[in-house]
Amino acid sequence: MLITCPYCGPRDVSEYTYQGDGNRARPDAGSTDNQAWNSYVYDRLNIAGEHHEIWQHSGGCRAHLAVSRNTLTHKVSAVAFARDAGHRKSDRHRKSGGAA
Amino acid sequence: MVDVLSPLKPVWKPGTHGNTTSGVGVVLTETQPGSIVQVAAWPGQEKKLIAAIKTVTRLALPDGAGGGVASDSKAAFGIAPGKFLIVDQNEGFAAILSGIMTADIGTVTDLSHGRTALRISGPKAEWVLSKFFAIDFSLPAFPVGSGISSVHHDVFAQIQRSGADQFDLYIFRSFARSFWMALGHASEEVGYEVS
């Protein structure tokens, strides 16, 4: 399998670590919605098909990547830096100080 | 000044080794630069960082992933988004970089003791490195000056091409001896010289 890191270019899967399902939304840090937390930690869509997931280029630039990959064919259709991919949307963990 | 102890000391065997019937395929050495420093910019501050590096090192880093440049005494190359490895023959370069790096640009991390710098050169350098890394080492794919981060199983490596057939590898110090032995082993086939 080959994943094209936006920084390092195409690299073999052996350089990457799978960091799991990218479809999960982390509740707000202070949320007491147990159901939301449980679902975030344990429940998975587990798509047979196009799957959004997080990989780390652990054997390269170490950036986390938001990857779209087909779980039936292993074909990767899109890669972006996870930090740009909006996975944080639901997390409103307020900084205690400093700028947002 | 107290000497820095090389992790390779007990296994450092200068001379030629392996199958040298058709010459020496590669030369292996430890370059022991005085400073190996990581500088990292906050997102959006990369250009300022590159400018700051130029001020101190006079190395003009090209824009773009993995871009790098090397002179006799200094080298710099990109290792990750916004991150660069700066190498200088003299000690204490981290302090100099810290002096010019303001908190709004990024951070400086001294790795001078934490990384061991190995050099492999010679006509078979690409061939030997190909045994370790799933990287296309051919010149068009990996031009002189540029750098990459890669891994040989548990051994993480940052590699800069410092010549047409010369590569500098920065390896975690604790793994350096193991990796050095492996490098020698892989070079036996083509004959190698340690110097």
Next chain:
Amino acid sequence: MAEYSALSLLKNAFSGNRDWKPAWRKPDPKPSYDVIIVGGGGHGLSTAYYLAKEHGITNVAVLEKGWLGSGNVGRNTTAVRSNYLLPQNIRFYEHSMKMWENLSHDLNYNVMFSQRGVLNIAHTPAQLDDFARRGNAMRHLGADAHLMTPAEMARRVPGLDVSKSARFPIYGGLMQERAGTARHDAVAWGYARGADRRGVDLLENCEVQGFIKDGDRVVGVNTSRGEIRAKKVAVAVAGSTGHVMRMAGVERMPIESHTLQAFVSESLKPFLDTVVTFGMGHFYMSQSDKGGLVYGGDIEGYNSYAQRGNLPIVEEVMSEMLALFPSLAPVRVLRSWGGVCDMSMDGSPIITTGPLPGMYLNCGWCYGGFKATPASGWCFAHTIAKDQPHHFNAPFTLDRFHRGAVIDDKGQGATPRLH
């Protein structure tokens, strides 16, 4: 249908083997059944068998989208063991082990369960203590386990590198003698034949395409062979659980599908007389009756339904193999394959009523479902028949994750690729 025996073999040999009958019928689906089991793998077939045998429920259909046993029962590395750490797992798998010990008789089908032992190899004193903790846990629940010294291990496993110069020298091992291997396909076929003989309809090439609901209640399935209704619909489709449950309207499950590769070497004369596992990585190996070394390692580590792996794991597995058995370098690997595993969030299975009314669920076997086949079917049949779990499977609920009552034998947390 005739009993199998040495005598029946002889009689049939005289008639040129022309009188053997099909091992199971190939019936057409009926419009409705008391129980439908979705999934004709090992667990589905054994569930059907025990529904009929233990509970007298014979108006049962097993629905298989391909050929019987085409799932992981036909793709695993055949180890049978109960050497777990946590009491919930030990109780369940030890129950399974006891069933294995009489399975060939019970099924009148030789599943070739060979109690050649499973040896876990420890490489540090701390790891050996860890294994002792596990072995002691087993002993306190009636399972067998004992420790072995490197010298004893060298005698039992002649090719094992017990030298001090090994990268990870061997300090000892945990042996479960009653553990071993079985012929995986025979288990599927034995249960299929046993269920069929008790009247269960085994419907091959019958793919479930949707669930029929009455309100919330599941009352049947739409299949490639038509609509089939049932009082109870049980799902045992490990590997495809996410996909099938989605058809029933359950979007998320505490499960990910991952591919596990397995390997077999060319046939060799007897080399390895037990099952061994490596302590400094993830590797296990046994030798089949045919002589092939059957072995495997870790899952690929990313979601996949492809039944196909990649090279990094291949290399990892082979390296670990040679770390234990350096003489096997010139031996050749003959074949590799991949199976899709239901990796649950704590490494333990789910056998439960629900999650919808009229539905029963058996899934989350990670890569250890084969050894559970008898107990899984037995417990699932009990759960379906009585509408409540047996105490052996009572801990294996679906809600245990949310309750924080996980059964995490490896201590890895909700990271299925690490189980």
Next chain:
Amino acid sequence: MSPRRIDTGGRRVDRDRGIRFTFDGKPYSGHPGDTLASALLANGVTLFGRSFKYHRPRGVLTAGVDEPNALVTVLKGNIREPNIPATQLEIYDGLTVVSQNRFPSLSFDIGAANQLGGKLLGAGFYYKTFMGPVVGPLKGTRFWMFCEYFIRRAAGLGRAGYDKDSARYERTNAFCDVLVVGSGPAGLMAAKAAAQSGKRVILAELEPRFGGSANWSSETIDGMPAADWAQATIAELRERKNVRLLPRTTVWGYYDDNMLAALERVSDHKRDAAKGEPRHRYWSIRPGAVVLATGAFERPLVFPGNDRPGVMLAGAAERYAAEFGVLPGRKIAVFANNDGAYGTALALKKSGAEIVAIVDVRRQVSEAAHAAALSTGGEFLAGHAVVATEGGTKLSGVKVQIFDAATGALSGDPRSIDADCLIVSGGWSPVIHLASQAGVSPQWDDDRQAFLPPKPTQNWIGAGAFNGSFSTAAALSEGDAAGRQAAGETDGPAEELPNVDAPALQSNPAPVFEIRTSGKAFVDYQHDVTAEDVRLAHREGFVSVEHLKRYTTLGMATDQGKTSNVPGLAIMAEALGKPIPDVGTTRFRAPFAPVSIGSLAAERYGDLKPERLTPMHDWHIEHGATMYSAGLWYRPMIYGHSGETIEQAYVREAKAVREKAGIVDVSTLGKIAVQGPDAAEFLDRVYTNMFSTLAVGKARYGLMLREDGFVMDDGTTWRLGENDFLMTTTTANAGKVMQHLEYFLDVVWPDLKVHLTSVTDQWAGAAIGGPKAREILAACVTGTAVDNEAMPFMGIVHGEIAGVAVMICRLSFSGEMAFEVYCGAGHGTHVWKALLEAGKPFGLVPYGLEALGTLRIEKGHVTGAEIDGRTTGRDLHLDWMLSKKKPFIGSAMMDREGMTAEDRLQLVGIVSLDNRPLNGGGHIVEQANPEDPANSLGHITAACYSPALGKFIGLALVKGGKSRHGKRAFTSDPLRNRFGPVEIVSHHFFDPEGKRMHG
């Protein structure tokens, strides 16, 4: 003497030189270039091996990688290489080979008695018997295991050795634009076309010689013998810098995203490898495009006695004659369902054989075939079939009968024909294995009676026989087109294609696979699967192709069904009354041909993992440390004095720490630089306790949970500057913690300005502790005071030791007044030695992990044995660290019912009451019952002899936890037969108030 060396042919062998080798101890000679098969045939040998189940005598069927019969074991000293096809084994001087699966000898094998069992041992017989008695000593699994013992010894092929293989195996990565697999006419043209475009090309050929079928074809290309054309083309390619030629290289796997795996047999054909030269090299190749020019395998026909030595595939016979100058027989009969074998017959006649008969299942053959048949001089028997073979372990003749290809009916009287060799052709199966691995199922073609590759799902292009284009002219033009396409060329061919002079023979076969009459007719030679076995599977309902395969073992032998798959399917299809494609075909799996395990393990072979060494490693070794492997690291376990046991050594070391001072290497602790304006905020989120309130120049102990609320790791984090923290982790979890932090920073909180860098290797660390520790520091540290004022508990100072900058933090794991001294790793040994030197007058000793463990058990500090991934902060009595003022990773999940339940295991101390050692991993019970251990309450996580307390103590995780303090229980450790009373106490055994470390 049937087979023999002849004067003609033999391009591949060097007749001027001789090679001596032995087979089953008997000396033979051959020539360089010979395979074992060709050399033994040249010596008149026809018996090569024994089959798997019935131990039937077998000869050589093929000349290549598809060989099912002639498998041998190569001996190199004590190293055994079993199951090597004689057809692929190149001989060299001194080669020692033995036959397999026979006892006592190849010509007389007791196992052949299995044939008497014949009908009893049909497919799947073992499922129906061996269950044994239901009662008595052989009940349960005993009887089966008794039988299994003998079955195992009869099964298997070659024997593996037990001695470590000293050969070298290597792995390499390659990148190219075009990978061409196979170097027959199609592959050569493809490589040439791609090379001319200037692209990087790799041409892989599994045989030692490039050229494929051109090497044995009697056709001409561009007016020269095909073999000469091939060698000229190869010579041209060899000159090109952009082409890499890989002979003896089997491309065996096609993985995701155009990743191909290949095995190069670098020095198997040599007596001795050159220095550093591997035996095998595993290539992992990532090409832009692949040209699959892998050719086709010839299929045998299924008829009674088709396995007798002397029966050979037609193409193989032609190869032996042309490439090796070896005629497989003197009087050769031909049996075919297509024209291809006619050309072979002509070639063999030209080489000096007598063609006694050509038997063809077809009543009508093409004119060209008819003419060829006549010119061989042999009897031409169209509309006939071979119905039996005659002879013992060597063919002496064949029986033929009139055959109706449409109905399969035989008529007339069988008639014998004398022959010492029967060559057979049942049509051709394209070698589509790699394409199929790449994720597609093949498609049946009626004309060719074969599976053809469908449209690719990866970037490959097929050419030649792979596509079912069996003529050389088609191979050349398809190869050229494929090569240009793979190289991205859009123009037409640059030059004219070579012209081919070939006989007008058609290789499309008649749809006849089996001659059905009495007698064992083999489909899968190696596994002894007969046509009757396939029909038995049908009768018993094992009709799906996977059931067929699994029930009969068809196609599961070392050749993986290369010659048997299609005939087996055809017989099942006939039984089912369905067309062949409706029966299906099994998915081809890697590897295409067996691959040495050594090659796949290559780069790590003999050294599974790299060694990770601390800066002071060599000092430890020089000073008698016994090293302990901790993950990849090595750490001193004890520094034993001569005559000391491990226990004596650690007790001495631990005592020294409590009484004077000790020093331990802590360089393996994970160290992460956490830098940036949001570093403190980040730490507040990842630790359960507060770090934003930590003053610069101070350190704090921190606890981390996983997202699910269980404890993940602990360690101290030092605030070196406002925006600059140094986090330490446990040795074992360093990598995991780093990834955990990186994940949150990248994925969850990308708005935080924090950089994380692993600095584990930057720092050497030494912990020095004990009543004398401060005095020792005072004696060697310059540039800073080390008194209580300069260095309060958890205070950090910067100074120098022996001219080296150091950073010192006053923190304690041992419970003593203690300090961690950090310096640049390259100065680690220097500082370590200076500390020891300064400590000499104070009785400072180095101590190892055992003493460290003892000291921490005495203090009740937790490590990985307690933080085992299943414990909560409360289980470990670390509730006080769980901040209520802020959310942190795991805070939302840590209070769920299962994690606060009454019956959870909780940390306690235990003291041995019988004054005997306790064992880690022993369990705790209320009443010990050695006969029937039961009712475990928990287990001991760590145990030691405490010199401070003079007792054997331990830490344990026990149900009820604190409520059991002061109560008596038992350790129950049946695995080590250790049972005895213990008292459950607080885990804080020693100095619970911490007076000693606070000074």
